Amino acid sequence: xxxxxxxxxxxxxxxxxxxxxxxxxxxxxxxxxxxxxxxxxxxxxxxxxxxxxxxxxxxxxxxxxxxxxxxxxxxxxxxxxxxxxxxxxxxxxxxxxxxxxxxxxxxxxxxxxxxxxxxxxxxxxxxxxxxxxxxxxxxxxxxxxxxxxxxxxxxxxxxxxxxxxxxxxxxxxxxxxxxxxxxxxxxxxxxxxxxxxxxxxxxxxxxxxxxxxxxxxxxxxxxxxxxxxxxxxxxxxxxxxxxxxxxxxxxxxxxxxxxxxxxxxxxxxxxxxxxxxxxxxxxxxxxxxxxxxxxxxxxxxxxxxxxxxxxxxxxxxxxxxxxxxxxxxxxxxxxxxxxxxxxxxxxxxxxxxxxxxxxxxxxxxxxxxxxxxxxxxx
Ligand code: HEC
Ligand code: HEC
Numbered sequence: 001x002x003x004x005x006x007x008x009x010x011x012x013x014x015x016x017x018x019x020x021x022x023x024x025x026x027x028x029x030x031x032x033x034x035x036x037x038x039x040x041x042x043x044x045x046x047x048x049x050x051x052x053x054x055x056x057x058x059x060x061x062x063x064x065x066x067x068x069x070x071x072x073x074x075x076x077x078x079x080x081x082x083x084x085x086x087x088x089x090x091x092x093x094x095x096x097x098x099x100x101x102x103x104x105x106x107x108x109x110x111x112x113x114x115x116x117x118x119x120x121x122x123x124x125x126x127x128x129x130x131x132x133x134x135x136x137x138x139x140x141x142x143x144x145x146x147x148x149x150x151x152x153x154x155x156x157x158x159x160x161x162x163x164x165x166x167x168x169x170x171x172x173x174x175x176x177x178x179x180x181x182x183x184x185x186x187x188x189x190x191x192x193x194x195x196x197x198x199x200x201x202x203x204x205x206x207x208x209x210x211x212x213x214x215x216x217x218x219x220x221x222x223x224x225x226x227x228x229x230x231x232x233x234x235x236x237x238x239x240x241x242x243x244x245x246x247x248x249x250x251x252x253x254x255x256x257x258x259x260x261x262x263x264x265x266x267x268x269x270x271x272x273x274x275x276x277x278x279x280x281x282x283x284x285x286x287x288x289x290x291x292x293x294x295x296x297x298x299x300x301x302x303x304x305x306x307x308x309x310x311x312x313x314x315x316x317x318x319x320x321x322x323x324x325x326x327x328x329x330x331x332x333x334x335x336x337x338x339x340x341x342x343x344x345x346x347x348x349x350x351x352x353x354x355x356x357x358x359x360x361x362x363x364x365x366x367x368x369x370x371x372x373x374x375x376x377x378x
Contacts, residue, residue: 135186150180313329
């Protein structure tokens with residue numbers, strides 16, 4: 001079971017309690033300035049090859065930090081398919097953009113020697129070990145922002161005089177002497193922004209409940225009981241404690257089927273082995289990071305490949321995967337798992353939930369939505 005890790009290394013912009021009183025003020029001020037710079041970089045389309053996309057394109061600050069682009073003209077692709085269209089307007093990634101909000105709360109990637117399992121890290125397969133490492137990836141990913149190398153990104157950064165002076169001020173006058181160092185500073189500023197209050201409001205109905213400012217409806221209450229009991233969701237998405245992240249940051253293979261619609265567009269043929277490929281261990285093939293369920297009602301489509309569009313489909317999948325249930329979206333029996341040999345058949349697959357109980361769980365999960373995104377709930 002996941003034990004709350006004390007994250008002494010991650011400086012949150014809002015909570016800098018680890019410094020002696022005299023340093024506290026200046027560190028806090030520096031971090032606020034870094035976060036402000038990071039915010040500009042996060043939304044800057046000029047940092048992609050054709051200047052069409054920024055981090056915020058796939059992690060929209062107005063849409064729960066996921067890819068919520070309207071239908072793209074003259075394209076068969078749309079975000080509901082799963083995956084994301086890249087800066088070249090052709091490439092479509094094979095994984096669905098996860099919510100960047102609350103992502104920073106993951107511990108750095110590590111092997112838990114006690115439990116003998118991998119925990120934490122960034123990306124759905126944990127391949128970036130820290131939040132700063134993660135931020136260095138998308139600029140250079142040919143399917144995403146498509147820049148050729150870090151020097152090319154820094155050349156674009158230098159096109160903006162404000163960036164030059166701010167980076168020098170915050171990271172030292174010599175920061176541009178070495179592109180590697182400058183790229184690291186850009187990633188650091190973005191990672192600082194990703195830890196700011198923009199990415200964690202903790203003001204959903206669920207949070208207001210523990211503050212005594214919200215009462216669950218009887219349907220939500222029923223859903224909560226099921227979530228913690230018969231449906232066993234808390235085995236991987238714990239909701240106890242103050243401001244839980246609703247993930248234990250471990251990895252599991254749920255037996256998610258291939259997203260055929262997406263694969264028809266992006267032409268990908270290989271099996272997505274997830275964590276197993278990263279750590280070179282076939283027994284972990286098909287395992288992906290347990291998702292946070294914060295804002296889950298407004299971050300469709302679902303699963304690492306976006307194969308399910310509706311939240312209730314996900315619950316129905318957990319409920320009936322192993323008993324020849326019908327996928328309500330395709331009206332056919334669930335497709336076979338992409339990686340059948342390692343699936344978890346202990347905690348899911350045949351939960352014995354009624355249709356009404358599935359509805360209750362969905363209603364409960366809607367209470368996980370940040371106040372500013374509540375208007376997006378359908
Ligand atoms: C073209 C769309 C796209 C762009 C642009 C993009 N991302 Fe992502 N992002 C994704 C996808 C897809 C994943 C999951 C990829 C994977 O697991 O392999 C992801 C994963 C992440 C994660 C990990 C979340 C987690 O829970 O582990 C973070 C954080 C993140 N992106 C931040 C950024 C930042 C910062 C930038 C800009 C430097 C950026 N993204 C640009 C699509 C995008
Ligand atoms: C054994 C661990 C485990 C249990 C039990 C579990 N989950 Fe999950 N959950 C995961 C993992 C791992 C993922 C990511 C899987 C993937 O993308 O392939 C996930 C993903 C999800 C997603 C999609 C997240 C996204 O952003 O796309 C939802 C919704 C969800 N779970 C809800 C539930 C509910 C509701 C229950 C109880 C009925 C439950 N989970 C039980 C491990 C678990």
